Amino acid sequence: MPLVKTEAIVLAARPLGDTSKIVVLLTPRRGVVRAVAKGARRPKGRLTGGSVPLRRIEALLYVREGRELAVLSEAQVVWAPRELGSDWRRYLSAGRLLETALAVSAEGDNPAADYHLLLDALRLLEGGLDAGLVRLFYLRQLLANHGLWPELGRCAVCGGTVEGAVDIDIAAGAAYHPEHAPDAVRSLGAGSVRLLAGLHRPAVLRARQSREVVEGALDLVERLAAYHFDLRNRSAGLDARAQALLDRPEDESPL
Numbered sequence: 001m002p003l004v005k006t007e008a009i010v011l012a013a014r015p016l017g018d019t020s021k022i023v024v025l026l027t028p029r030r031g032v033v034r035a036v037a038k039g040a041r042r043p044k045g046r047l048t049g050g051s052v053p054l055r056r057i058e059a060l061l062y063v064r065e066g067r068e069l070a071v072l073s074e075a076q077v078v079w080a081p082r083e084l085g086s087d088w089r090r091y092l093s094a095g096r097l098l099e100t101a102l103a104v105s106a107e108g109d110n111p112a113a114d115y116h117l118l119l120d121a122l123r124l125l126e127g128g129l130d131a132g133l134v135r136l137f138y139l140r141q142l143l144a145n146h147g148l149w150p151e152l153g154r155c156a157v158c159g160g161t162v163e164g165a166v167d168i169d170i171a172a173g174a175a176y177h178p179e180h181a182p183d184a185v186r187s188l189g190a191g192s193v194r195l196l197a198g199l200h201r202p203a204v205l206r207a208r209q210s211r212e213v214v215e216g217a218l219d220l221v222e223r224l225a226a227y228h229f230d231l232r233n234r235s236a237g238l239d240a241r242a243q244a245l246l247d248r249p250e251d252e253s254p255l
């Protein structure tokens, strides 16, 4: 059985028997790896700390070719996002990033790019950046990593440069001057176009953005991602329920 040493982000973990877990890891070279973590549910187990979702670990894996499950032999925690654990909204946002990474990774032929993108997004979230902007940053780059980001600056009808507002056909991945657009396309405002073009620049991410601009851009990337990837948002209901709890007046709070 080949022994593989790799860094990894723990995407998910579920109980296996009384004392163990099955962990789902995202790795830079092998993409998603599922592994048995024996004893990881014991309070002082050797693998306990390293089999918690959101943590980045140095893993030693026995990978059995042709078998679905590897065996996690060592898991040293390299990074654990402490801030995320103390903030409901950011914690849920981080969970959605992990779900998306898991859903998309099976389709990727460049797992290293997706791995480092997820790590960047989690760091931005941990650093306190607005969760909507982090999601925007993540999905925009994920689509680009997979060759699915449309060219927004070129009109598919006349071939001319599009500046400012643009109309977009999600399925065709095409952009249009608003006056040349066919029916039933999405319109994107000039502010959202500028934001999407500058998301890779830290200054743009840190700049104050209007809610309308962020939501317009987020709507587009979510639609593109939902069209291209199999993203059933399993935690959408949970998001809504958690939000309802957070929005209650203090005296009704069950927390």
Ligand SMILES: [Zn+2]
Pocket: 155, 156, 157, 158, 159, 160, 176, 177, 180
């Ligand atoms: Zn045109």
